[in-house]
Amino acid sequence: xPNDGATKAAGTPxxxxxLKGVSKRFGSDVWAMRDVSFTAGQGEFVSLLGxxxxxxxxxxxxxxxFEMPTQGxxxxxxxxxANLPPWKRDIGVVFQTYALFPFLTTAENVxxxxxxxxxxxxxxxxxxxxxxxxxxxxxxxxRYPRQMxxxxxxxxxxxxxxxxxxxxxxxxEPLSNLDAKLRDEMRLELKRIQRExxxxxVFVTHDQxxxxxxxxxxxxxxxxxxxxxxxxxxxxxxxNSRFVADFIGVENxxxxxxxxxxxxxxxxxxxxxxxxxxxPGPRTGPVTVAIRAGDIRFSADDAPESVAGEIVDADYRGDxxxxxxxxxxxxQPLVVQAPSHEKLSGRVSLVxxxxxxxxxxxx
Amino acid sequence: MISEHRGPLVAGWLLSxxxxxxxxxxxxxxxxxxxxxxxxxxxxxxxxxxxxxxDSGLAVQSFWRTxxxxxxxxxxxxxxxxxxxxxxLKARPRxxxxxxxIVVFPLMVSVVVRTYGWLVILGPxxxxxxxxxxxxxxxxxxxLVRNEVGIxxxxxxxxxxxxxxxxxxxxxxxxxxLEEAALSLGANPVVNLVRVILPISLxxxxxxxxxxxxxxxxxxxxxxxxxxxRVPLLTTLLYSYVFSSYDWGAAAAVAVVLIVLALVFxxxxxxxxGAGLKRHG
Numbered sequence: 001x002p003n004d005g006a007t008k009a010a011g012t013p014x015x016x017x018x019l020k021g022v023s024k025r026f027g028s029d030v031w032a033m034r035d036v037s038f039t040a041g042q043g044e045f046v047s048l049l050g051x052x053x054x055x056x057x058x059x060x061x062x063x064x065x066f067e068m069p070t071q072g073x074x075x076x077x078x079x080x081x082a083n084l085p086p087w088k089r090d091i092g093v094v095f096q097t098y099a100l101f102p103f104l105t106t107a108e109n110v111x112x113x114x115x116x117x118x119x120x121x122x123x124x125x126x127x128x129x130x131x132x133x134x135x136x137x138x139x140x141x142x143r144y145p146r147q148m149x150x151x152x153x154x155x156x157x158x159x160x161x162x163x164x165x166x167x168x169x170x171x172x173e174p175l176s177n178l179d180a181k182l183r184d185e186m187r188l189e190l191k192r193i194q195r196e197x198x199x200x201x202v203f204v205t206h207d208q209x210x211x212x213x214x215x216x217x218x219x220x221x222x223x224x225x226x227x228x229x230x231x232x233x234x235x236x237x238x239x240n241s242r243f244v245a246d247f248i249g250v251e252n253x254x255x256x257x258x259x260x261x262x263x264x265x266x267x268x269x270x271x272x273x274x275x276x277x278x279x280p281g282p283r284t285g286p287v288t289v290a291i292r293a294g295d296i297r298f299s300a301d302d303a304p305e306s307v308a309g310e311i312v313d314a315d316y317r318g319d320x321x322x323x324x325x326x327x328x329x330x331x332q333p334l335v336v337q338a339p340s341h342e343k344l345s346g347r348v349s350l351v352x353x354x355x356x357x358x359x360x361x362x363x
Numbered sequence: 364m365i366s367e368h369r370g371p372l373v374a375g376w377l378l379s380x381x382x383x384x385x386x387x388x389x390x391x392x393x394x395x396x397x398x399x400x401x402x403x404x405x406x407x408x409x410x411x412x413x414x415x416x417x418d419s420g421l422a423v424q425s426f427w428r429t430x431x432x433x434x435x436x437x438x439x440x441x442x443x444x445x446x447x448x449x450x451x452l453k454a455r456p457r458x459x460x461x462x463x464x465i466v467v468f469p470l471m472v473s474v475v476v477r478t479y480g481w482l483v484i485l486g487p488x489x490x491x492x493x494x495x496x497x498x499x500x501x502x503x504x505x506x507l508v509r510n511e512v513g514i515x516x517x518x519x520x521x522x523x524x525x526x527x528x529x530x531x532x533x534x535x536x537x538x539x540x541l542e543e544a545a546l547s548l549g550a551n552p553v554v555n556l557v558r559v560i561l562p563i564s565l566x567x568x569x570x571x572x573x574x575x576x577x578x579x580x581x582x583x584x585x586x587x588x589x590x591x592x593r594v595p596l597l598t599t600l601l602y603s604y605v606f607s608s609y610d611w612g613a614a615a616a617v618a619v620v621l622i623v624l625a626l627v628f629x630x631x632x633x634x635x636x637g638a639g640l641k642r643h644g
Contacts, residue, residue, distance in 0.1 A: 086546040099540035116549035
């Protein structure tokens with residue numbers, strides 16, 4: 001992390017941005033954000049992840065100053081900005097639509113923010129040149145946005161936001177208008193540029209893969225509230241609710257009821273089947289048992305604790321097969337991954353290792 | 364290949380033939396006749412009709428008055444129309460519909476009704492003068508009708524919708540994030556308006572200016588009813604040549620002047636728009 005030095009020098013971690021109890025209401029009763037609080041350290045890359053309508057974009061727009069929070073505090077460093085207009089916040093924003101000025105060339109687009117800051121011409125020219133070389137657009141200074149590809153426009157938008165050396169960089173789904181190959185390429189670029197510039201970044205996305213690959217920390221949102229915060233590894237390993245598990249793509253979510261039985265917590269599924277997760281949830285009552293497709297194994301028929309099932313279909317993914325297996329355990333077929341050298345069909349036995357099961361709040 | 368393309372083409376010509384005949388017989392030929400008439404005196408080619416216009420103080424005055432009124436009206440519709448267009452786009456859907464209705468309403472009212480409405484408002488004993496007198500701001504009623512001021516006011520109101528609609532057509536398509544991008548880069552709303560919104564709306568502004576200017580140039584009913592015969596514009600002058608002095612040659616010459624004015628202006632606007640388009644794409 002490029003800014004560790006600065007953080008340590010200050011003694012306490014520098015909070016580049018802090019939201020405290022921010023809520024945003026539209027109209028009389030639509031809450032787009034409810035009590036959203038989080039911080040990001042200097043140089044940190046934080047993702048706001050969630051389905052559309054979860055409040056992630058409103059959160060970003062509120063930080064940028066395009067929306068005024070109904071209540072709560074927003075601090076950039078030690079400046080309270082909730083009542084500052086966007087043009088006084090010093091925040092760089094990259095939009096999903098890129099929002100380049102169509103009547104300006106690449107160089108003029110990038111220079112816009114510096115002109116607003118009345119920097120000397122010489123300095124503007126140098127910084128524009130530098131920013132364009134960082135995003136790899138040297139030589140395209142005189143192109144108009146319409147003469148460039150989506151990926152190039154994306155880079156111009158990024159250069160335009162970075163060149164003002166903002167206190168914070170906000171990225172609103174910047175990759176979602178690119179095709180798959182370009183998206184992967186830009187993702188790596190984005191990560192490199194952010195690391196090199198060391199600018200604290202808040203990234204909004206609905207794509208968990210993007211969020212996990214780019215972020216130091218991921219904030220999962222739903223219904224205007226934060227549902228879970230943590231490093232990508234923490235969230236991947238231990239989602240804290242059915243919603244989060246579902247959203248990050250845990251394939252098998254089995255509804256049941258946690259019961260205490262002989263000093264042990266077991267989960268009775270809706271089918272009546274009993275599961276004994278190695279790490280039971282903290283409470284009894286309705287829960288969800290989550291287990292990934294890759295954690296369920298095919299086994300010999302006579303293995304203990306095995307479940308009988310029948311393969312419904314097999315989806316070939318090159319390096320593996322993804323099977324859907326109908327069992328008596330759940331009404332929905334279980335999703336199971338296996339290496340592609342063994343194509344299976346017909347009746348099979350499955351083992352669900354207790355240590356791979358995660359018991360989640362049923363929310 | 365060729366026959367495939369010729370088939371529908373021939374059919375198209377055939378089908379449009381009746382319309383072409385009608386337009387030619389009742390539109391193009393009479394117009395050409397008028398144009399020829401302008402360049403003839405007693406059946407022989409001459410420029411006497413134009414010389415006559417140049418020698419007539421009234422005609423020269425009308426020419427300049429027409430230009431003044433058209434320019435003033437255009438400028439006023441720009442300055443009134445731009446804020447209105449922005450307001451309509453920014454307002455909530457309900458409010459913006461209401462404002463739009465009010466702006467477009469003049470187009471749905473008969474020109475005579477609308478013009479007499481202005482006479483009632485602007486006249487010596489009209490609402491505006493009554494109010495000014497009552498407030499003690501003026502000693503005697505202001506002359507707001509039967510002069511250029513009245514014509515300009517009435518035409519501005521009449522032509523405002525064309526300007527507003529042209530601007531809305533362009534501004535509507537602007538990515539709202541563009542404005543936010545400008546704000547986040549440090550542009551305050553005024554700078555944003557001048558440096559971002561204005562350049563983007565230039566094509567709409569140009570087409571609005573073209574529309575309003577050419578309509579103001581050729582307006583007839585409003586100058587006739589509000590201005591009256593003492594403050595003629597080219598259109599009302601033409602009318603009086605035809606119906607008062609029966610001077611068809613002079614009338615034809617005025618018509619030619621009007622056509623040339625319109626062509627000059629359209630060409631200038633085209634050139635400007637072309638230059639603008641190169642930048643806008």
